[in-house]
Amino acid sequence: MSAEPLLRTRVKFCGFTREDDVARAVALGVDALGFVMWPKSSRSVSVEQLAPLASSVPAFVSRVGLFVDPSVEAVEQCLPHLDLLQFHGDESPEFCAAFGRPWIKALRMRETINLSEEAERYGQAQALLLDAYRPGTPGGTGEAFDWSRIPATLAKPVILAGGLTPENVAQAVHQVMPYAVDVSGGIEASRGCKDARKMALFMRQVALADVR
Numbered sequence: 001m002s003a004e005p006l007l008r009t010r011v012k013f014c015g016f017t018r019e020d021d022v023a024r025a026v027a028l029g030v031d032a033l034g035f036v037m038w039p040k041s042s043r044s045v046s047v048e049q050l051a052p053l054a055s056s057v058p059a060f061v062s063r064v065g066l067f068v069d070p071s072v073e074a075v076e077q078c079l080p081h082l083d084l085l086q087f088h089g090d091e092s093p094e095f096c097a098a099f100g101r102p103w104i105k106a107l108r109m110r111e112t113i114n115l116s117e118e119a120e121r122y123g124q125a126q127a128l129l130l131d132a133y134r135p136g137t138p139g140g141t142g143e144a145f146d147w148s149r150i151p152a153t154l155a156k157p158v159i160l161a162g163g164l165t166p167e168n169v170a171q172a173v174h175q176v177m178p179y180a181v182d183v184s185g186g187i188e189a190s191r192g193c194k195d196a197r198k199m200a201l202f203m204r205q206v207a208l209a210d211v212r
C-alpha cells in the first residue's frame, strides 16, 4: 500500500450575498466562503449585510473577507465576522499582516509577474490566490489564465482562481494540483446569486478529480 497521503483539494466559493446560497454551499461541504467587501463590486455586501451572512456559517468553514486597497477602519469593522482576510489590491505585506488575522494575497497574472519573488515578498501570507489579469478589474473577471505559467514549486500554497467552472475544474486540478480552487462567476445564476446545481456540480467535479 502506498504511503502517499491523499490530498484533498480545498474549495472556496466567493461572492455570497444571500443566506440561502450560504446554507447550500455549506451543505455541499465547501471549505471557505468569500464575501466581497469592495463597495465598487456588484457582488459587494455592507458590514450590516455581512454580519447575518457570516453568523450563519458553522464551525470549520472559513469566512473570508475580500478587500481592494481598503482603509484600516474598513477592515477593522469587518473583523468580528471574518476568519481570514483576502487582499486584491496593491496592499503591502505589512498592511496585510497588521490585523492579527490569517490572510491571503491575491495576485493577478499579468505578463511581467515573477511569482517566486511575490511568494517571497508575501512570505507571511497563508496562501497566494492566482487570478486572471484584466486591467482595471481587481477580481471576479470570470476569465481563466494560462495555467502552465504557474511554477511546479512555489514557496506558498496556491489557490487557483479565474474562470473556473464545473466544466473545467477537473482539468485544472489535474494540471495544477493546487492547494485549493476558488470560483465565483462559474457557480452563479446571475451576478451575486449562486446556482445550486452549478455549486453541486463544481464540488462533485473537484471530488472526482481528487480520487483519479
Ligand SMILES: O=C(O)c1ccccc1NCC(=O)[C@H](O)[C@H](O)COP(=O)(O)O
Residues within 6 Å of the ligand: 014, 015, 036, 038, 041, 042, 043, 066, 067, 068, 088, 129, 131, 138, 139, 140, 141, 142, 143, 161, 162, 163, 164, 182, 183, 184, 185, 186
Ligand atoms: O467578485 C468581485 O466582484 C471582486 C471584486 C474585487 C475583488 C475581488 C473580487 N472577486 C474575487 C473572486 O470572486 C475570486 O476570488 C476570483 O476572482 C475568481 O472569480 P471568477 O473568475 O468569477 O471565478
